[in-house]
Amino acid sequence: MTNAxxxxxxxxxxxxxxxxxxxxxxxxxxxxxxxxxxxxxxxGLPKKVPYGPARxxxxxxSDRKAIRVADAxxxxxxxxxxxxxxxxxxxxxxxxxxxxxxxxVEFPYLLQEGRFMKTAPTLVDYAxxxxxxxxxxxxxxxxRNGEKPVVIRTEQ
Amino acid sequence: MAYKPxxxxxxxxxxxxxxxxxxxxxxxxxxxxxxxxxxxxxxGHRAPGSAYPTAHPPxxxxxxxxxxxxxxxxxxxxxxAGDRVRxxxxxxxxxxxxxxxxxxxxxxxYRFRGIDPGTLSGRQIVECRERDLEKYSKELIExxxxxxxxVGIRGATVHGHSLRLAEDGMMFxxxxxxxxxxxxxxxxxxxxxxxxxxxxxxxxxxxxxxWLKAHTTIYHSLVxxxxxxxTEYIEYVQRIHSLRTKYGFMPKEE
Numbered sequence: 353m354t355n356a357x358x359x360x361x362x363x364x365x366x367x368x369x370x371x372x373x374x375x376x377x378x379x380x381x382x383x384x385x386x387x388x389x390x391x392x393x394x395x396g397l398p399k400k401v402p403y404g405p406a407r408x409x410x411x412x413x414s415d416r417k418a419i420r421v422a423d424a425x426x427x428x429x430x431x432x433x434x435x436x437x438x439x440x441x442x443x444x445x446x447x448x449x450x451x452x453x454x455x456x457v458e459f460p461y462l463l464q465e466g467r468f469m470k471t472a473p474t475l476v477d478y479a480x481x482x483x484x485x486x487x488x489x490x491x492x493x494x495x496r497n498g499e500k501p502v503v504i505r506t507e508q
Numbered sequence: 509m510a511y512k513p514x515x516x517x518x519x520x521x522x523x524x525x526x527x528x529x530x531x532x533x534x535x536x537x538x539x540x541x542x543x544x545x546x547x548x549x550x551x552g553h554r555a556p557g558s559a560y561p562t563a564h565p566p567x568x569x570x571x572x573x574x575x576x577x578x579x580x581x582x583x584x585x586x587x588x589a590g591d592r593v594r595x596x597x598x599x600x601x602x603x604x605x606x607x608x609x610x611x612x613x614x615x616x617x618y619r620f621r622g623i624d625p626g627t628l629s630g631r632q633i634v635e636c637r638e639r640d641l642e643k644y645s646k647e648l649i650e651x652x653x654x655x656x657x658x659v660g661i662r663g664a665t666v667h668g669h670s671l672r673l674a675e676d677g678m679m680f681x682x683x684x685x686x687x688x689x690x691x692x693x694x695x696x697x698x699x700x701x702x703x704x705x706x707x708x709x710x711x712x713x714x715x716x717x718x719w720l721k722a723h724t725t726i727y728h729s730l731v732x733x734x735x736x737x738x739t740e741y742i743e744y745v746q747r748i749h750s751l752r753t754k755y756g757f758m759p760k761e762e
Contacts (some may be wrong), residue, residue: 367675395680397673402682404664406702413684431680433672459675 358388360469361445363435363452368394375419375430380451384420387437390504391469391492393424394433422499422504426481429499436468478500515618518743523735526725529607529615529653536651540712547645549709550661552699553638559699560638586637593624596645597633597700598659599666601679604717604724604732605658611725614652620644630669631662642670648666649711652723656686656694657714663700677714688714 369377374392381387397416401409418427437443437472449463470477470491480495492501511735515527528534529743545556554561564570572578600608607615609632613625623644626633636644641739648654660668669679676688683702688692695708715723720732720760727735736742 366672368672368680372674373675391515395667397682402665404701406664409703411683411702413682414687414705415684431674465539 358438360438362464362468367459369432378421386440389438391436394430396430422506424502424504426502516743518738520733520738529750530618532619546709557653560591563592564588564590584640587641589637591637593632595635595639596637599631599662599669601658604720606723607653608726631666661700
């Protein structure tokens with residue numbers, strides 16, 4: 353959950369990222385020490401066709417695959433549109449900005465500062481995780497699909 | 509003096525393209541060629557080569573009532589044969605796609621017969637007899653009204669028209685019906701409702717940015733022609749808006 357003491361930023365590339373590019377970007381960000389939490393956001397790529405006459409049939413999609421970030425494997429289930437980050441302090445933001453300036457060369461990007469993560473558990477969070485849920489994990493994943501956040505450990 | 513339709517206001521290239529698409533006397537430029545079999549595969553309504561299923565016996569075999577309207581209006585080929593009514597649906601990206609839902613409906617109403625278009629914000633569906641549909645679809649796909657990257661043939665799950673494009677310039681498609689190959693050619697690997705095809709159907713290379721900007725029918729202040737630059741269009745829209753707002757008060761033009 354959002355702690356007002358920590359600043360948040362959002363990386364918005366002008367194009368939506370392919371898994372390979374997202375992997376490079378996230379690995380680059382994983383090297384920054386001041387990032388507390390990170391969220392990948394974008395339109396979903398369901399495993400099955402959700403509606404229409406072909407509803408329920410498998411939906412092969414080349415962008416729905418697992419990527420490796422530091423020591424963790426992340427199964428992408430969205431097309432990467434934005435990356436939301438919660439950082440320790442403003443110096444991390446400047447580090448992110450300078451790395452992203454070098455990273456996005458083929459198309460531009462925006463680095464926005466603001467509040468992008470959930471500030472309080474919703475009714476669904478309460479129903480899924482109960483009253484004693486770890487508030488630092490609430491809001492990082494979709495409570496409806498049962499997936500847990502991935503913990504990335506970087507070498508200190 | 510005979511009535512001559514003007515099709516639409518505006519002095520910009522976008523307005524010009526809109527008029528061009530709507531005007532049935534203007535031949536649309538053929539940009540790519542797709543075979544009849546490929547169209548049938550993308551539509552997914554029947555197997556290629558199979559007979560057209562029918563909804564009623566052919567008109568020639570039916571006893572038609574003595575109706576002056578039926579004498580006046582000649583049936584289309586599909587109606588004559590009693591074909592089923594089937595559809596094609598398009599989703600057009602806002603990033604300079606060559607046509608847009610409302611534009612498509614206007615264009616089809618001017619150019620085609622026996623159709624029932626449905627217009628929504630991000631998609632446009634047109635229903636008609638199957639035989640006619642295949643003919644019209646071919647025209648819609650082969651001409652300058654289509655771009656392989658920015659226009660999607662999507663029967664269901666159309667989301668993507670207002671999203672940012674992917675890195676390779678393709679419009680987002682949750683079902684990834686069309687993929688951009690290494691050879692730069694876009695191929696449909698699923699039919700319009702998302703069922704995998706036995707073989708990929710090539711629909712050509714995506715058009716370049718310059719071509720798209722010159723052939724688009726949407727205003728876009730960031731990637732294309734800004735709406736505000738077309739003062740004639742704005743003046744017209746404001747006049748219509750003003751008149752219809754005042755309509756209840758019996759407006760009189762100055």
